[in-house]
Amino acid sequence: MSAAEKSRGGLLSTRLFLNLVPLVLMLLAVGVYATVLLSWLATSTSVAAMKHYQSVAAAQAMSLSLARMQGGVLLAFEQQRELGQQLFAQNRKLFEHNLAVQQGNITSPEERAWSAQLATNQQSFVEAGTQIFASPQREEQRQCYEARLYPAMTAATLLLEKISRRHHDAILAAEENARHITRRVTHLLLIGLAAALAIASFACYQVSRSILEPVQNLTRATRELGEGQLGQPVPVAPIRELGELAVAFNKMAAQLHAYRQSTTDEILRLHRTMEATLGSFPDPIFVLNPAGRIELTNPAADSLAAALHLGGALPARLQATARHALQTGENFLPASFQEVVSFRLNGEEKFFLPRIVTMRNAEEALLGIAVVLYDVTRFRLLDDAKTNLVGTVSHELKTPLTSLRLALHLLLEKTTGELSGTQSDLLQTARDDAERMLRTLNNLLDLARLDAGSAELNREETTPDELAAGALREMLEAVSASGLRLVALIDPGLPAVSVDRSRISLVFANLITNASKHSPARGEILLRAARTQSGDVQFSVLDEGPGVPEEYRTRIFDRFFRVPGQTKTGAGLGLSIAREIVVAHGGRIGVKPRDGRGSEFYFTLPRVAAVRQHE
Incomplete structure (x- = not known):
């Protein structure tokens, strides 16, 4: 791959980064927006709700305090002035405290006006109550109650109801606003997730098209390479890493193709050389695989098989020996004519000396055996002639040698007269040589009988x-x-x-x-x-x-x-x-x-x- 192709293609990591950056940015933006909005919603809703709840509670407490202050005034009518004053004073303080709380949570100008008017009514209520406690006349107390205290209380109660209702409505509005914002955030998150899903799908499509397609091409090329198809190059992907991998793969395939071509030529040359070598051998050669089946023969073996009608098998007299060589992995290399096998070919008796050689690879695993049948007909005839000659000569020499030994024994036993010391020594030497010659002749006769197979073994x-x-x-x-x-x-x-x-x-x-x-x-x-x-x-x-x-x-x-x-x-x-x-x-x-x-x-x-x- 050239430098220009590399620069155009770019790194796989860069492509992945560029495909994933929009997705990450989208998710980050949606997440930040949702986090900020929810944080603001939680804070604002919590603070507003707290103020409104405090105002509602303060209004209810002031209504209760007014009622109790009224109860204290009514005790004065029952001649319980001190107890009524005490109850009136306590609830006055509570009212003023809750009024301060309510005034601290004012949310609108209208509520501020209501609060000011409420303070005025409360002041009128307190002044009327004080006057009632101070008046000794019951009628005067009743008139003050009806003219001043009760109207002030009624007005204050109405204002408290307005304030309570206003804050209660505000609480409901805040809740509705929170729900609205939550729906907005949910919609936004759904839109963001949909966009992220779309971006992710597009990124996956881009990645699969950029990566999976070259990988699939490489997988297909590898499968074809395993099947022996070395001529199909892999397209070079625009991504640098995959492109370099494709270039390396194509280079490897080209080298394998060249190696296979050279190896095939070498195998063909060696095969032709082997066939020519086997064909030049005058002796039959059978090459067997480890299963015992004939895989290769030379013309001499083909001629022998045709003459003996072997039908793709070894001669029967060699099959057991071949099986033994395959089972044991040992060579069969006879050194004498005892293992010679004979066949009648074209009306003549032919003698062959079988030799079996095992074939192994570099790991010493058995590849098969080669059975070579050396034509030893001429040597067998010469050996038979030699054996017969030696046997005949030995046998013919044995008779006169026996007579010579008998004569020497008679002379040494002095049956013909006394012998001098020199004569006795000469005769003794002659007798020893005759005995040694007899042993030699006996050995030659034994060898002749063993060679001829006429020596029986008493096993x-x-x-x-x-x-x-x-x-x-x-x-x-x-x-x-x-x-x-x-x-x-x-x-x-x-x-x-x-x-x-x-x-x-x-x-x-x-x-x-x-x-x-x-x-x-x-x-x-x-x-x-x-x-x-x-x-x-x-x-x-x-x-x-x-x-x-x-x-x-x-x-x-x-x-x-x-x-x-x-x-x-x-x-x-x-x-x-x-x-x-x-x-x-x-x-x-x-x-x-x-x-x-x-x-x-x-x-x-x-x-x-x-x-x-x-x-």
């Missing part, structure tokens, strides 16, 4: 305590012979597991043997069992050795792999055999650094309930 339910106790019994002597201590820490209340005891014992033996090879002298190996978050059982073997470098932890369980720089002997098959046995039981195996120094080799076994559910 039985047992407790983790029993498995740990068996491992301690089998390995305690060998570990002690190496100058190490083997201790166990088993959490109470662990669930039962279903395992092949002989093969799981081999896992314990391989892990503990590996730990004893890399632990320092007089060190400690800890065998621990605990419950995982999912309720399964995790066994751990913790050593105090140098640990496994991070770059080799993913390869430590590969066949024949040995960490570079190690001087310990071994073929590198023990950990591989342990992994295959654990995977065959439906568990997981891994290694992580131990707090401080050493490594922790761990593997998990599903609890009995989970095994039954899987079966």
Whole structure:
């Protein structure tokens, strides 16, 4: 909003002030006028009424005094002269006092003349009464009474009636005047209130038109903004505050529009990039939302779904795994071909290794999962060929090796004659190497059978305590012979597991043997069992050795792999055999650094309930 617009519009407070000033002035004028008038009315009416009431009371008192003075004169006729004189004198004083009061409240010249005449009549009355009291003759008293006293009394009484009536009429007139003034004030107040109401109505209309209309426009624009309509600006109100608010709102809407446009373009670009990226992947990819519905696929997944007639769902063999990943929020990242699924496509057997990765936002809330089916057909065939080759070669080597071992045993038992010391040492070395070769061949045959799935597991339910106790019994002597201590820490209340005891014992033996090879002298190996978050059982073997470098932890369980720089002997098959046995039981195996120094080799076994559910 420009400076000119601001100056024309004015402040909201100024507009409100200008609209309310006439109303305030009107109410103030009416109030002041009514207050002054009512105050004057109250004062004048009170003073006038008091004077008139005093005059009426004085007239009545003088009439009473005249009557009593007359009574005193009449007592003189009854030969009670002293009592009559006393009564006459007392009421004379009262009359004169009330006459003074009446003369002090005279309101007109006519009343002043009446008052003067009343004083004259009162004087004549007093003189006649005095003469009567002084006259000893009754006849003389009667003549004075009739000739002077009674006429003076009658005239005075008439004057008192006139004065009383005049003041009484004045009181009535004052009351009527007060009522008239009250009606005038009432009419004036009504007119003032009507004018104030009209001014207030006009002010409200002006305020509502000046304020409510811009506010309604802003409300409408806000509602449209919430609905995504960013192109409708709000009219700038002439009031400065509302105008500034409208300008700020329009600026915000313009920024939101620009941001949405740029965001939309960015989203479209990212969407096209994502589609192009997914389309370039040769492996099928299914993206599922938290409810388990497929939201996004790539062309390879569409082709697989069409060939298998999936109808918008995952292959049946992957649905349970996907549900588990959605429920637990854990990734499913198999490291061997044990989890490979196969489909017959176009007359050929295709093998896919499923990998499920959870997707989360910045607040770690689950957004869904991505199911990737890696085509491992070629690798599976190569692995099968390798496994078959290793198994065949191992089996073929085992027969001549058995003959060689038998010959060495016979020679060492001196069945063919005595041996020299050198010959005996050479034969002993050859026999040890033959035994080591036999163990290697047996391990290779076990691996071949595990890879081929032909190794049957003789499962039985047992407790983790029993498995740990068996491992301690089998390995305690060998570990002690190496100058190490083997201790166990088993959490109470662990669930039962279903395992092949002989093969799981081999896992314990391989892990503990590996730990004893890399632990320092007089060190400690800890065998621990605990419950995982999912309720399964995790066994751990913790050593105090140098640990496994991070770059080799993913390869430590590969066949024949040995960490570079190690001087310990071994073929590198023990950990591989342990992994295959654990995977065959439906568990997981891994290694992580131990707090401080050493490594922790761990593997998990599903609890009995989970095994039954899987079966």
